[in-house]
Amino acid sequence: MTMKLWYWPEIQGRGEFIRLALEAAGIAYEDCARVSGADALIADLDARKGRAPFAPPYLDIDGFTIAQVADILLYLGDRHDLAPSRIADRYWVHQLQLTIADLVAEVHNVHHPVAVMDYYDDQKPEAARAARQFREERLPKFLDYFEQAAECNDGPWMIDHRWTYADTSLFQLIEGLRYAFPRRMATLTPDYPALARIHGLVADLPGIRQYLASNRRIAFNEQGIFRHYPELDDE
Amino acid sequence: MTMKLWYWPEIQGRGEFIRLALEAAGIAYEDCARVSGADALIADLDARKGRAPFAPPYLDIDGFTIAQVADILLYLGDRHDLAPSRIADRYWVHQLQLTIADLVAEVHNVHHPVAVMDYYDDQKPEAARAARQFREERLPKFLDYFEQAAECNDGPWMIDHRWTYADTSLFQLIEGLRYAFPRRMATLTPDYPALARIHGLVADLPGIRQYLASNRRIAFNEQGIFRHYPELDDE
The missing domain is CATH 3.40.30.10 (Glutaredoxin)
Incomplete structure (x- = not known):
């Protein structure tokens, strides 16, 4: 079914x-x-x-x-079979996913800081302020954390010697951040080699490669979570 | 240990x-x-x-x-043994917990809409605007959801015929909302009899009764997530 x-x-x-x-x-x-x-x-x-x-x-x-x-x-x-097999690893992969979800919520909050049900155009000054702290403090804090988490693994992935849902989610996070904050991410990316490596490995998984090349993959746009508003980005 | x-x-x-x-x-x-x-x-x-x-x-x-x-x-x-025993129920209790966590994040966002690392005093006008939409739209939407979830169970608890972590978390949510938004919750509470019942049942669990009466329970205050700022509350 x-x-x-x-x-x-x-x-x-x-x-x-x-x-x-x-x-x-x-x-x-x-x-x-x-x-x-x-x-x-x-x-x-x-x-x-x-x-x-x-x-x-x-x-x-x-x-x-x-x-x-x-x-x-x-x-x-x-x-x-999208998670590691050891029980302790399963709580760890879930913990990473929940922390990715926290960052995703903060990304959404950047363009909708005061009124989740209203338009971005109705909260632009507030969004500019939220974006500044996000770019300068919150984003590096989260990326530091994920980089360190990736580095503590023996293998090339986030956990274990194979991909799990933490890797596909991390891929999407990096994709979205690069789309929404291209200038900031251009500055930050060299500091996070493990995250760049995992992003590349996921992009190269056969299922993902086919998906990204298909019309099933919707392009990023300004109705989603990761939105490119140039006025909210900076180096 | x-x-x-x-x-x-x-x-x-x-x-x-x-x-x-x-x-x-x-x-x-x-x-x-x-x-x-x-x-x-x-x-x-x-x-x-x-x-x-x-x-x-x-x-x-x-x-x-x-x-x-x-x-x-x-x-x-x-x-x-803080979750129901059936596998499908375990995903459901977790789903409820994650939705409670989403509401908790929105509560925090009310007093920290634009700068999670700054003080409330530095973002009071933005907080007033965030609070209005939270009180009028988001809060009832979430409470409607939890009430309906509680009503779909045969027993008196959120799931099953015994308490799970969804019940203790729901208790804390109601406690916090009543502390932070007493006027709004006074208006809303009569519409949510199942949530009020579960709140009472949890308060009456022997372990919780002892805990609430002990000095281990810290009082709500304006450094936590649920903060009572009268200017952010309304009927």
């Missing part, structure tokens, strides 16, 4: 962390709203009772529904 | 979700920085290499360290 993924059809957004894990693992899935549209996603979500998602993305697997990016990846890791 | 919990000693903060789960379950732990101080916490964190935490809280269990609230609760749920 093919998994059904429900997420906004016109952005990478949080759904992209799920798409990448599925594509890297070669798991068949239907990206439902890309076929049937955003209205179908809203209708599907509204119709759900009981153990419903709070928000997309969510996976529907033969009637079992699971939401929240980190929880979906935990599930896929357990069931589809 | 007694678990060591490392968290800021003068606030409830994110550490409180761990303290409550441990106290409810009667698991012995040492709240290290409450004995040795915040400087000892900073020194402990700085000295860690390898699989280090990004930030407190973290648990040290005989040399195995785990950080991130949701990951710690996942671990405790697996190992110490």
